[in-house]
Every structure is written in structure tokens, then in C-alpha cells.
Amino acid sequence: MTTSSGGEPAERTKAAVLEDVAGLAGVSAMTVSRVLNAPEKVRPETRARVLAAVQELGYRPNFAARSLVTGRSGVLGVVSFDTTLYGPASTLYAIERAAREHDYLVNIASLEAMTRRSIAEGVDRLRQQSVDGVIVIVPHESAADGLRDLPPDLPVVDVGGGERLSVPAVAVDHHAGAVRATRHLLELGHDTVHHLSGPANWIDANNRMQGWRHALRGREIPPPLAGDWSANSGYEQGKRLSRDPSVTAVFVANDPMALGLMRAFREAGRRVPEDVSVVGYDDVPEAAHFWPPLTTVRQNFATLGRQAFQLLLNRMVGHDTSERRTVEPELVVRESTSRR
Amino acid sequence: MTTSSGGEPAERTKAAVLEDVAGLAGVSAMTVSRVLNAPEKVRPETRARVLAAVQELGYRPNFAARSLVTGRSGVLGVVSFDTTLYGPASTLYAIERAAREHDYLVNIASLEAMTRRSIAEGVDRLRQQSVDGVIVIVPHESAADGLRDLPPDLPVVDVGGGERLSVPAVAVDHHAGAVRATRHLLELGHDTVHHLSGPANWIDANNRMQGWRHALRGREIPPPLAGDWSANSGYEQGKRLSRDPSVTAVFVANDPMALGLMRAFREAGRRVPEDVSVVGYDDVPEAAHFWPPLTTVRQNFATLGRQAFQLLLNRMVGHDTSERRTVEPELVVRESTSRR
DNA sequence: ACGTTTTATGTTAGCGATAACAGTCTTCGC
DNA sequence: GCGAAGACTGTTATCGCTAACATAAAACGT
Numbered sequence: 001m002t003t004s005s006g007g008e009p010a011e012r013t014k015a016a017v018l019e020d021v022a023g024l025a026g027v028s029a030m031t032v033s034r035v036l037n038a039p040e041k042v043r044p045e046t047r048a049r050v051l052a053a054v055q056e057l058g059y060r061p062n063f064a065a066r067s068l069v070t071g072r073s074g075v076l077g078v079v080s081f082d083t084t085l086y087g088p089a090s091t092l093y094a095i096e097r098a099a100r101e102h103d104y105l106v107n108i109a110s111l112e113a114m115t116r117r118s119i120a121e122g123v124d125r126l127r128q129q130s131v132d133g134v135i136v137i138v139p140h141e142s143a144a145d146g147l148r149d150l151p152p153d154l155p156v157v158d159v160g161g162g163e164r165l166s167v168p169a170v171a172v173d174h175h176a177g178a179v180r181a182t183r184h185l186l187e188l189g190h191d192t193v194h195h196l197s198g199p200a201n202w203i204d205a206n207n208r209m210q211g212w213r214h215a216l217r218g219r220e221i222p223p224p225l226a227g228d229w230s231a232n233s234g235y236e237q238g239k240r241l242s243r244d245p246s247v248t249a250v251f252v253a254n255d256p257m258a259l260g261l262m263r264a265f266r267e268a269g270r271r272v273p274e275d276v277s278v279v280g281y282d283d284v285p286e287a288a289h290f291w292p293p294l295t296t297v298r299q300n301f302a303t304l305g306r307q308a309f310q311l312l313l314n315r316m317v318g319h320d321t322s323e324r325r326t327v328e329p330e331l332v333v334r335e336s337t338s339r340r
Numbered sequence: 341m342t343t344s345s346g347g348e349p350a351e352r353t354k355a356a357v358l359e360d361v362a363g364l365a366g367v368s369a370m371t372v373s374r375v376l377n378a379p380e381k382v383r384p385e386t387r388a389r390v391l392a393a394v395q396e397l398g399y400r401p402n403f404a405a406r407s408l409v410t411g412r413s414g415v416l417g418v419v420s421f422d423t424t425l426y427g428p429a430s431t432l433y434a435i436e437r438a439a440r441e442h443d444y445l446v447n448i449a450s451l452e453a454m455t456r457r458s459i460a461e462g463v464d465r466l467r468q469q470s471v472d473g474v475i476v477i478v479p480h481e482s483a484a485d486g487l488r489d490l491p492p493d494l495p496v497v498d499v500g501g502g503e504r505l506s507v508p509a510v511a512v513d514h515h516a517g518a519v520r521a522t523r524h525l526l527e528l529g530h531d532t533v534h535h536l537s538g539p540a541n542w543i544d545a546n547n548r549m550q551g552w553r554h555a556l557r558g559r560e561i562p563p564p565l566a567g568d569w570s571a572n573s574g575y576e577q578g579k580r581l582s583r584d585p586s587v588t589a590v591f592v593a594n595d596p597m598a599l600g601l602m603r604a605f606r607e608a609g610r611r612v613p614e615d616v617s618v619v620g621y622d623d624v625p626e627a628a629h630f631w632p633p634l635t636t637v638r639q640n641f642a643t644l645g646r647q648a649f650q651l652l653l654n655r656m657v658g659h660d661t662s663e664r665r666t667v668e669p670e671l672v673v674r675e676s677t678s679r680r
Numbered sequence: 681a682c683g684t685t686t687t688a689t690g691t692t693a694g695c696g697a698t699a700a701c702a703g704t705c706t707t708c709g710c
Numbered sequence: 711g712c713g714a715a716g717a718c719t720g721t722t723a724t725c726g727c728t729a730a731c732a733t734a735a736a737a738c739g740t
Contacts, residue, residue, distance in 0.1 A: 015493075017726055028690050033728060043688065063470045064407035065726035068695050073404065075447070075469060082433070089429045096423070096450050105469050107415070107447050110436050129415060129445050130403045153355075231629040260629045289571040289600045291631040357696060368720050373698060383718065405696035408725050 016057035025053035036061060067130060076312065077107045077126030080137040081114055085229065086255075086284050087204075087301060088137050091159060094305025095135060102313065107131055114138055119146025127154055133312045135159060141201040155315035159308045162203045168315055170307045170325045174204050177297040177329035178211025181251050181279040184295070184331055188277060189340035190249035192216060195224040196237050196261060198253040208253050208281060227253070231260035238264025248276050248340060255280040255287045255296055262290065262336065273338035283332055293334035303327050356397035365393035376401060407470065416652065417447045417466030420477040421454055425569065426595075426624050427544075427641060428477050431499060434645025435475060442653065447471055454478055459486025467494055473652045475499060481541040495655035499648045502543045508655055510647045510665045514544050517637040517669035518551025521591050521619040524635070524671055528617060529680030530589035532556060535564040536577050536601060538593040548593050548621060567593070571600035578604025588616050588680060595620040595627045595636055602630065602676065613678035623672055633674035643667050 022029040027046060034042050035050040067073045078095060080088050096106045107129060109122040119138055126134055133155035136147065143161035150156055158169040185193045195212045198205030209224060227233030234257030241247055242265045252258035258280030262272050270276050272292055280287060283298035304327050314321060362369040367386060374382050375390040407413045418435060420428050436446045447469060449462040459478055466474055473495035476487060483501035490496055498509040525533045535552045538545030549564060565581065567573030574597030581587055582605045592598035598620030602612050610616050612632055620627060623638035644667050654661060
């Protein structure tokens with residue numbers, strides 16, 4: 001496999017390396033390296049010659065070698081739970097785009113479970129591949145713990161992972177979002193608002209529930225139900241809720257569950273929004289076409305992702321801010337809510 | 341935490357390297373390397389000592405160094421267009437899981453556009469980071485071209501990228517899926533079936549359209565409409581279609597568009613399924629809770645992703661098969677279709 | 681003109697790991 | 711009991727690149 005002593009220059013057998021380019025251009029390897037990394041330090045003339053050689057040989061720098069000597073890899077990692085869910089998927093996508101603009105590649109590590117262990121393990125997997133930094137998208141209580149004892153030398157940024165984090169973080173202000181959703185229903189004249197929450201220990205679920213509670217202060221607060229984010233769980237809990245004739249308004253913690261819930265109500269003969277108003281959360285692209293079109297709370301995942309990347313970039317160049325940024329969600333009123 | 345072995349100088353300043361571990365364990369670096377890569381070649385006793393040293397120093401192998409010498413990186417790349425769409429997201433997720441089981445990490449490169457250029461560029465981005473192989477998820481006509489002139493040394497597998505590909509590929513048999521969907525409607529007594537297709541030049545869209553055409557042989561084939569996969573486009577085209585009273589059955593190329601279309605029909609006073617039957621495609625998790633619950637064609641993205649990874653693994657160990665595997669979709673009958 | 685800076689390129693020395701070969705030290709056959 | 715095979719462990723020699731220093735050539739000031 002090695003270039004045996006053959007007197008002829010080995011053709012396209014092995015990928016060209018720096019030395020080959022240097023030879024062809026009649027310069028030293030170092031000069032080639034400079035052309036690639038700091039072109040302004042090389043005379044235009046030489047540069048052109050080198051570039052031509054690069055072109056001719058189809059040379060591509062060996063990433064591992066460069067990484068070995070510079071200590072940077074140009075890759076950043078994203079640890080996420082279920083990249084199939086709308087939120088994480090959108091965030092990931094935004095991160096990837098932001099990263100690309102800065103010439104970073106993105107490595108993903110999705111988690112089997114959301115436990116302290118598995119988060120640490122995910123970060124570790126990435127770290128072994130020497131990523132330059134990690135963004136963690138784990139909207140679960142366990143995130144805070146999982147991030148507690150990380151190697152301090154690895155820049156980490158969290159997305160949507162709760163309050164008391166030891167690292168820079170970006171999050172959507174779900175409390176505010178929930179308050180807006182709930183107030184909207186109250187302002188329509190409903191005496192109280194029921195709540196279908198997300199699964200226990202999910203940060204988003206908790207924050208939204210707290211926001212709902214907060215907005216309901218001074219009123220009767222009905223016991224919340226919990227789903228698992230799926231339309232199916234919304235349907236199941238919806239069937240239960242639809243048996244209670246006093247229910248006139250429901251704030252559902254995400255859109256798919258709202259969809260399921262509305263179906264259950266409809267099947268039970270309760271019209272939305274005439275008999276009961278429903279507000280969702282997320283504003284998935286389909287929400288505007290649910291039946292009826294869903295009033296919901298829009299999260300700007302693109303901004304979230306971009307901000308996360310920015311924060312990570314800051315951390316990577318040294319700024320040791322433990323900054324925490326917040327993205328405001330927005331209520332989108334459509335036709336699933338109406339005056340009492 | 342760290343061992344409280346006081347008095348030791350220069351702790352936790354630099355990450356430990358092989359040599360450090362070797363020193364602590366009283367062996368050579370090579371032996372440490374062996375313990376990590378071929379434990380059976382080291383006496384249990386020594387192995388234990390080394391492992392203890394690894395533990396104590398919190399040693400992690402330097403990926404770049406290893407990669408430089410072995411020529412393998414343990415990373416594979418996925419080139420995809422829009423990882424926000426249900427299909428690609430699910431496929432990506434499945435690939436990631438399969439990869440993890442085999443200790444591979446996944447690098448993603450999403451594309452700005454689907455052109456030959458941009459695909460080549462995406463593969464290139466990944467290649468520069470020396471991925472061991474690439475899976476391309478680009479369900480567009482341009483994929484075939486984009487994959488034509490790839491470096492032959494890089495293992496590449498395609499997912500859902502059309503017929504005449506120069507690389508191993510996995511794909512869902514959309515033709516069959518569309519035939520099933522269309523036949524289902526015909527069997528329910530509809531004279532013909534209208535079609536709302538995906539955007540031009542998307543492989544899936546074309547295949548489904550062809551399947552639909554095929555199933556309609558010998559009958560009047562109404563001119564198909566085209567959307568852009570979004571619920572919104574389904575709504576717009578639905579409005580148009582709902583004005584034609586002769587329409588009694590529609591096969592829609594994906595579920596979100598079907599959702600939008602059903603909304604349009606409903607708003608136009610045409611009941612689904614009493615007046616018009618609708619079949620979607622994808623079976624997104626929400627489809628069962630649309631109103632009415634959507635009859636659709638289920639694609640098994642998990643299988644698709646797993647197979648893609650398998651194929652890539654084969655190619656990476658040398659098997660130069662240009663194998664092409666097919667995954668069969670399945671019709672799921674729910675309540676959006678009924679007898680004429 | 682001359683030393684001094686500036687600019688352009690070359691040299692040397694690793695980065696941290698593993699492959700390949702080279703020793704030791706056992707173990708074993710007869 | 712002694713050479714040979716085997717089991718472990720150690721010694722180089724890279725892998726491809728870039729930091730840091732060294733050198734040669736050009737530009738500059740007075």
C-alpha cells in the first residue's frame with residue numbers, strides 16, 4: 001500500500017499531502033500552509049502558484065493532523081434528547097446553520113434517556129471526538145445536574161435547561177408565554193382555565209404550568225392533567241376532561257396534544273371554540289390548519305438556536321460569561337378560542 | 341472528585357496524555373495503548389494497573405492523534421436538506437442511533453439548496469473533517485448528479501435519492517405506496533382520484549405521482565396540482581380543488597398538505613369523508629388525530645435509517661456492492677376515506 | 681552608503697497516538 | 711536440559727500539519 005520505490009511519481013493512489021503540493025509549486029510545506037491559513041502573508045505571485053498546485057492535485061488538508069497541532073477541531077457538538085420533536089429539531093437546524101456560517105461543523109449526540117448519567121455520557125462522547133464546544137438541548141430537570149460536574153475546560157452552552165445552571169444558557173420564557181395564553185382565555189371571559197401539561201420534570205412543562213398557575217392567582221385552580229407531548233396523550237386526557245361539563249377553556253402545553261385534545265372534545269360533542277376554548281403551545285407549521293386553526297404560543301426556535309451558537313462562540317474565545325439570554329414567545333390568536 | 345493526594349504538583353493543568361498514564365502505571369506508552377485497543381494482549385495484572393492510572397488521571401485518548409495515525413475517524417457524515425421536515429428528521433435520528441451502537445458519531449451538513457453544486461459542497465465539507473463515510477438524504481433529482489462525480493475513495497450511501505444512482509442506496513417504494521393509496525380509493529367506488537403532489541423534481545413527489553398515474557391506468561387522469569409539502573400549500577390548493585364539484589377523492593403527497601386540504605374542503609362545505617375522501621402520505625404521529633383521522637401511507641423511517649447505516653458499514657469495510665434496498669410503505673386506513 | 685526594520689520564505693520540532701518490529705521472559709517438547 | 715515457540719512489553723518511526731524561530735531578500739531612514 002505504501003508508495004514503493006517506483007521511480008514514477010505515484011499517481012492518484014494516495015491523497016496528496018502538503019509536501020506534494022509544496023514540491024509541485026516549488027516552495028516549502030510551510031508556505032503552502034500559510035497560503036491556506038494566512039494568505040496575506042504570502043506574496044501574491046507565490047500564492048497563485050501554490051493555489052494552482054493545490055488545484056491540480058486536488059489537495060485537501062488533513063483535518064486530524066491540523067487538529068492535533070492546533071488543538072482546535074472546528075467541530076462543535078450538540079447533545080439532544082429527541083431530535084424528532086419539533087422544538088429540538090428546529091433548534092438543531094438553526095444551530096447548524098449558524099455554525100456553518102462560521103465554518104463550524106456540527107456533531108450530534110442524541111440521548112437514550114434524560115438522566116444525569118446519560119447527559120454526562122453524551123457530552124463525553126462528543127468530547128472524545130475533540131469538539132471545540134458543546135450545546136446541550138435537554139429540557140429536563142436532570143440537565144442542571146448533568147451539567148454540574150463537567151470538565152471546566154470545555155465550553156458548554158445550554159438551551160432551555162432551566163434556571164440554575166452553571167453554564168451560559170438561552171431559553172424561551174415559557175412562564176411569560178403561559179401567562180399570555182392563560183390571560184388571553186381569562187380576558188375572553190372564562191372563569192378559569194384548565195391545563196394539560198407536559199410530562200413531569202420537563203423544564204418547559206414545569207415553566208408553562210407555573211405560568212398558568214401564576215396567571216390564575218386568586219381564582220380557583222383546577223388540577224392539571226399531564227400528557228407526554230404526543231397527540232395521542234392529548235386525546236386520552238381530552239376524553240377525560242371532556243366529561244367535565246364545567247370545562248370551558250384549556251391551555252395545552254403543546255400543539256400536538258392540543259390537536260388530540262380537540263379531537264376528543266369534538267367526539268364528545270363539545271364544540272371548539274363555541275363550547276370550549278383551547279390554546280396550544282409551539283405554533284408548529286400545521287397549527288394554522290388544525291380544525292379549528294389553533295390559537296397558540298409561538299416560539300422562535302431559529303433565534304434560540306442562533307443565540308445559543310453565539311453564546312458558545314463567546315465562551316470559546318474566552319469570555320467566561322455565565323450569561324443567560326431569554327427569548328420571548330408570542331401569542332398567536334386564531335380560531336380555537338372565543339368569548340365565553 | 342479527584343483523589344486527595346496532596347502535594348502532587350501541576351495537577352489538572354493539562355489534560356493527561358498517554359505518556360502520563362504510562363508513567364503513573366510504570367509501563368510504556370505502547371502498553372497503555374494496547375490496554376485501550378486490544379486488552380487481551382496485556383496481562384490482566386498490568387492491565388489493571390494501567391486502568392487504574394487511566395481512571396486516576398481521567399485520561400481520554402486524543403481523537404485527532406489517533407485518527408491521524410489510523411486514518412479512520414469514527415465519524416460519519418449525513419448530508420441532508422431540511423432536517424426540520426418529518427421524514428429527514430426521523431431518518432437522521434435513526435441513523436444516529438444505529439451509528440451510536442457501533443460507536444460512530446454523526447456529523448451533519450444541511451444544505452442551503454438542492455443543487456448538484458450544493459450537494460457536492462456538503463459532501464466536501466464533511467470530507468474535510470475526514471468522516472469515514474457519508475449518508476446523503478437528498479430526495480431531489482439533483483442528488484443523482486450531485487453524487488455522480490464524488491471521490492471514489494469515500495464511502496457514500498444514498499437515502500431516497502432516486503433510481504439511477506452510482507452508489508448503494510435505500511429508498512421507500514413510493515410508487516407502491518401511491519398505488520396502494522390510489523387503489524384504496526378506487527376500491528371504495530370513486531371513479532377517479534385527484535392528486536396533490538409535492539414540489540417538482542423531488543424524487544418522492546415524482547414517484548408518488550407516477551404510482552398514482554399507474555393505478556389510474558385506463559381511467560380519466562385529472563391534472564395533478566402541486567404543493568410544497570407545507571400545510572399551507574395544501575390549504576391553498578385545496579381551496580382551488582374544492583371548487584370542482586366532481587372531485588370525490590384526493591390522494592395527497594404528504595400529511596401536512598392533506599391537513600391543509602381537508603381544512604379547505606371543510607371551509608368550502610365539502611365534508612370529509614362523506615363528500616370527498618382524502619389519503620395522505622407519511623403517517624406523521626399527529627395524523628391519527630387530524631379531523632377526521634387521516635388515512636395515510638406509513639413510511640418506516642427508522643428502518644430506512646438503520647438500513648442506510650448498515651449499507652454504509654458494508655461499504656466502509658470494503659464490500660463494494662452497489663446494492664439497492666427498498667422499504668415497503670404501508671397503507672393505514674382511518675376515517676378520512678369512505679365509500680362513494 | 682549603512683544599519684535597521686519589514687517582508688517573504690525556510691527549518692526544526694513537536695502535537696499524541698499507533699504500526700511494525702525487537703527484545704525479554706516464560707513455557708514447553710522431547 | 712536446551713532450543714523453540716509463545717506471551718508480554720518496549721523501541722523506533724511515522725501520520726500531516728503548524729508554531730516558533732531562523733534566515734534571506736527587500737525597503738527604509740538619515
